[in-house]
Amino acid sequence: MVNIRYAKDNFELGENQSVLDCLTGRGVPIPFSCRNGVCQTCLMRATGGTPPENSQNGLKDTLKLQNYFLACICHPTADLEVALPNDDDVQAVIPATVKSLKLLNSEIMHVELECHAPIDYRAGQFINLFRDQSLGRSYSLASVPHEDDHLHLHVRRLPQGRVSGWIHEELRPGETVEIRGPGGDCFYIPGNTEQGLVLIGTGSGLAPLYGIVRDALSQNHTGPIHLFHGSRDLNGLYLTGELRDLVEQYPNFNYVPCLSGGEAPHGFASGRADDVAFQQIPNLKNWRMFLCGHPDMVKAAKKKAFMAGASMKDIYADAFNVSQSS
């Protein structure tokens, strides 16, 4: 007898029954549409146990690795604990000590956190950092699990930002904060090492990309890796020295800092990061794309990349939406 556990309730799975039928049959409101493993409306995540491989058919690799599955074609042979993708409660809060705080430029703070419990994450995912129980914000991880001892965040100070302002003005090394996560599916998947990677980021959108680039390089990615980081002026760019060092170290890595506000000095491209990228690499067929930062840039670049030949499954994006209640 196989049991499906959802929101602390146990449901016995009938013979030949899918997880979707099992749950909806007992009145659990799981959204669905095609019931054939195609439309992905009934996407769920296994928080305990492993979903059968064929229930992940057609899902993006980053989702497969995080045990997402399609409930309508999921026929597990062992117990499974499941949740809807947006169920925040599935992750426990972890305390973390602030190890260091360091300005990367005039508005972005490098925050280093030491977790009190191990956290299994991939470079490029995000965590939620809480100022108090009800006030938290998402920040991308710039650290790489096997390279860096602690979690690294790049926190941009927002005007009237209740969390970012607190981090910049009040938080001190040695203090303990609470975090939850990781989340997000914008990260590097090992394999296909000869594939070209294009990473485009604006502002603190560099955080996940800095993690993803170093993750790919450390996993011996051999294909060309092009990072385009954009800002209006020189003050908005950061980690330029570290990135130029990586260029020296890895012949397949290319770093293009882009300035959109007027003339660019030698060594910098003039224009918006996404425009510069699409100009330099006009045909994106078979390339893997990572797009992070301003929501408008991410949305536009996603479409442009797809139209320029990138396959939908090869486009990873993380739009930094600013909380409305900031």
Next chain:
Amino acid sequence: MSQQQSLYEKLGGEAAVNAAVDIFYRKVLSDDRISSFFEGVDMETQAAKQKSFLTMAFGGPHNYSGLDMRRGHAHLVERGLNDSHVDAVIEDLGATLRELNVSEELIAQVAAIAESTRNDVLGR
């Protein structure tokens, strides 16, 4: 082969749908006649929907009813979705299959299945 192959099998099943979905979606997005209906929608959600549509049009397994088609397009009918837009989609579908070297005979069968949803899509 002793048994007659279904249209879905002749086209190459799920692999054919996967090969077609990006090409088809790109055609739809760059088709000025219909691209405005796709503005502002989440591209990933939309790609999954395109895949569902192609699976159905290829004669593959699906559970869509006429009612689902009506519900799914009602908000677009309100925005002016009409016969000319359905024509454009069927045209883009044919062009996609031609690009994948599918025979005209099979393309006609796919177009006929897509055609059969026209009244439901337009809510008539």
